[in-house]
Amino acid sequence: MRIARLETHVVYVPYVSPITWASRVSEGDTFVLLRIVTDEGLDGWAEALANPQWSGVVADDMVRHLAEVYEPLLVGADPLWTERLLAELARVPARGSSRSLVELALCDLQARSAGVPCWKYLGGWTDRVPVSWLLNRGPVEQMLEETGAAMEGYGFTAIKVKVGTDARADVAALGLLRDAVGPETLLWVDANSGYGFDDALWAAQGFAEVGVRLFEDPCTLDLSEQTVRLLEGSPVPVMVDRRVNSAMSALDYLRLGASALNLKVGSTGYRESRRIISIADAHDVPCVIGVGSETDVGSLASLHFRAAMPELAAFPAENIFFMKLAGTLLDEPPRVQDGFVQLSDKPGLGTTPSEAALRRFRVS
Secondary structure (H helix, E strand, O other): OOEEEEEEEEEEEEEEEEEEOOOOEEEEEEEEEEEEEEOOOOEEEEEEEOOHHHHOOOHHHHHHHHHHHHHHHHOOOOOOOHHHHHHHHOOOOOOOOHHHHHHHHHHHHHHHHHOOEHHHHOOOOOOEEEEOEEEOOOOHHHHHHHHHHHHHHHOOOEEEEEOOOOHHHHHHHHHHHHHHHOOOOEEEEEOOOOOOHHHHHHHHHHHHHOOEEEEEOOOOOOOOHHHHHHHHHOOOOEEEOOOOOOHHHHHHHHHHOOOEEEEOHHHHHHHHHHHHHHHHHHOOOOEEEOOOOOOHHHHHHHHHHHHHOHHHOOOOEOOOHHHHEOOOOEOOOOOEEOOEEEOOOOOEOOOOEOHHHHHHHEOO
16 A cells, blocks of 8 residues: 555635634634545545644645645655654654644544554544533623533533633633532633733632632743743643643653643644653643644544543543534534543544535635
């Protein structure tokens, strides 16, 4: 079996309603889908977010890199020789998440070739993954209504809340949210580095009083004495996200005293994510599989990885962002019931993008 070609599909998928992020309000996002096809007809799929404000790369640039740089290195190669192929790709610079995109698509293909689902191929810990609802910024009344609907309709018992614009308003909102969801619901917050140092410490105290379990990226977390002071002074365990993009960066923050690490599998890939998890486990620090504003294709790839590894069992996965999109790409998208996603036992990811969805959202 040999790799015959790489196919790319660029899609734009709108949100159900506009979402307020830390630095922008967005109505949707652009994604690059990669399909690796073999001469025997087997294929594997993966997805990357093409948002230049986050990755610095536009979709056309990533597509061109895949076609002009990576495809010549991959065509004719055995897709099961993972380490050899990744070493070949590492000889040239990546564009955004292009290298991880290839790695994830290869895994889907390889698992299909083996006749097993990715969660078994990657480790086989469980086929049922707990997930957390993502609550974006908005008026408090809207946040409470959305949370109630998510818990009642899908059984979520964990809520991740976007904060970081106004520390006092955020603490007040979390107090109302805690009253609404009860003491047993897991609450964690993500400031996207939006607070200043003093506001981050003040907010941490307020969040601790309402039982927030994790405080993600409270402020800019560079490798400095100020970050050490924040990690030591926060009464809520601090999870580092934005600065952790490799095993080396993970080790840097673990040495500073990080209490948890957030992994974007679509950006770091399975191989580097495993290295990060091993280092964190050696420091007795949990890792969370984080949300990357992905469609159901990217969500499913992350959920299979989360299901493969027992070290990730401490916290639910965040990969339900596809529920905020105005359409799905997969023939059989993941479904949340009782706060869990039940993964398929079919080979690979268990499903593929539908032609109808690709036509509906296609940009190029």
